[in-house]
Each structure stands twice: as structure tokens, then as C-alpha cells.
Amino acid sequence: MCPLLNVTSGQVLVIVVFLGLLFFAPKGVWRTAKKLGKNIAEREKVREKSANARASEIKILQQILMNQSSNDPFAYTKEKLFRAIDYAIRRHDWYEDQRSRVFQQTMTISFAILTISLTVTGLVVQKSLNSQYSDIFACLFGFIVLSVISITWSAWLYNSELDKDRPYRSVSDIRFWYYRYNLPAHSTWISGGESLLSQAQAVLEERKTFFDRISENLKVGESMREDLEQLFILQVLQRYKSESLSQLRWLLSYLALFTGIEVIITYWVLVRNFL
Numbered sequence: 001m002c003p004l005l006n007v008t009s010g011q012v013l014v015i016v017v018f019l020g021l022l023f024f025a026p027k028g029v030w031r032t033a034k035k036l037g038k039n040i041a042e043r044e045k046v047r048e049k050s051a052n053a054r055a056s057e058i059k060i061l062q063q064i065l066m067n068q069s070s071n072d073p074f075a076y077t078k079e080k081l082f083r084a085i086d087y088a089i090r091r092h093d094w095y096e097d098q099r100s101r102v103f104q105q106t107m108t109i110s111f112a113i114l115t116i117s118l119t120v121t122g123l124v125v126q127k128s129l130n131s132q133y134s135d136i137f138a139c140l141f142g143f144i145v146l147s148v149i150s151i152t153w154s155a156w157l158y159n160s161e162l163d164k165d166r167p168y169r170s171v172s173d174i175r176f177w178y179y180r181y182n183l184p185a186h187s188t189w190i191s192g193g194e195s196l197l198s199q200a201q202a203v204l205e206e207r208k209t210f211f212d213r214i215s216e217n218l219k220v221g222e223s224m225r226e227d228l229e230q231l232f233i234l235q236v237l238q239r240y241k242s243e244s245l246s247q248l249r250w251l252l253s254y255l256a257l258f259t260g261i262e263v264i265i266t267y268w269v270l271v272r273n274f275l
Helices: 003-023 031-038 040-066 073-127 131-162 196-215 220-274
Strands: none
Touching (some): 031 040, 040 220, 073 220
């Protein structure tokens, strides 16, 4: 069989698989809810524990509010809580911004190394294929492998942090703050209606669910408990973002270090062979 035909067939297969993966990519389904939906007994136990935890937290907050001496016991606590949430959001965003910067730096350096290595490899191939250049090929191969690993690993680290199924979601209830608690159905459930009337009905059903759920947390105790849980979740996410940032920074540091080592090895090979 013609080698060109084999290469062409392989390329077609790669493109077909790529398009298939894009078409069947996950559509933002909440995996924790999906897992609990398959195990009714476990789901009910989780809901019971979550409800008990919320009831205990509301009881504690109500006792604190009753013992406040101020005419408006919620005023000071509300101001402090909102400031804390605002700071937690900005801190979370700072970690995400730093992750993005380090990721971009890693990708830029890696692609630069890869481009230069492939260009030099092409020039060396055109120049000669004798044994004099075998060490240079080995050095260039090291650069290429280093850059490919860095590109793949940094992309995985960056994106995996955005798509992890956090364990706190199974017991959380921050319906004022996050859409999934009030709008659990995927958007295709609404847009996939057969007629405008069915789509409108689907929207109204979602809106009723939203109002029913959101009204349950309008009381001061329930509202404060939910705000405190939101602060807790933001700080949990800060921890995840901080750990991810640390991994990305170490990857960038290692990339710089081992690129320097490869440069030294390549320089030594050039000196040995051509000077």
C-alpha cells in the first residue's frame, strides 16, 4: 500500500475523531447531581445530612441575632459579611488571573521552543543526515519533547481546575448565588421544545421553581446562613485556585530550568563537533 495513502487515511481518522469529540463534548451537566440521581438511598442520606446542617446553622444565627443589642442586629453583621464576600470574590479572581498569566507564559515559551526546534531540525535535515549531526538531532528532540510535555501538562492543569466536580456541591445550598440550585435543567430542555408555546411553558415552569426556591431564603436567619455558606465556598475555591496556581508556577519554573539545561547540553555538543 502506498505510504502516502496510509498517512492520508491516518489524518482523516484523526480529524474525524476530533470532530466527534467536539460534537459529543460534555454540555455542562452537573456530575454530582447525576451521580446522586443514580443512587436514591445515598441521595436521600446526603439531603438529610445537608438539611440537618442548615437547620443547625440557622438556629445558631437566630440565637446570635436575638442577643444583639443594636436596634438593627443585622446591620453590622450584614455589612461585614458583604465586605467579606466581596473580598473573597476579588481574591478568587486574583488567583484565577494569576493562573491565566502563568498558563499563557508557559504556553508562549513552550510554543517558541517547539517552533525553533522544528525549524532548526528542518534546516539540519536539509544540511546533512550523517552521524556528525546525530547528537544535534538528539538535543533538538529533547527540546521538542520538553515543549510538548509542557504544553500538554499546562493545558491539563489549567482546564482541569475549571471543570472539577467539587465535593461540597452535594451538600451546598446557595440558591441566591448560583444558578444550578434554582435552574438544574440544562438549557437544551427549554430550547428543544416543539413549539413556541411549549418553550414558553418550560420557561414558566422554571420561573415557578425559581420563585418557590428563592422565597424560602428571604428570612434574615436563612439569608445570613446562605451568605455565610457562600463565603465558605468562595474560600474553598480560593484554596483550590491557590493550589492550582502553585502547580502551574512550578511547571513554569521547571520548564525554564530544564530549557536552560538543554541549552547547555546543545552548546556543549556544538562545541565538541564543530570547534
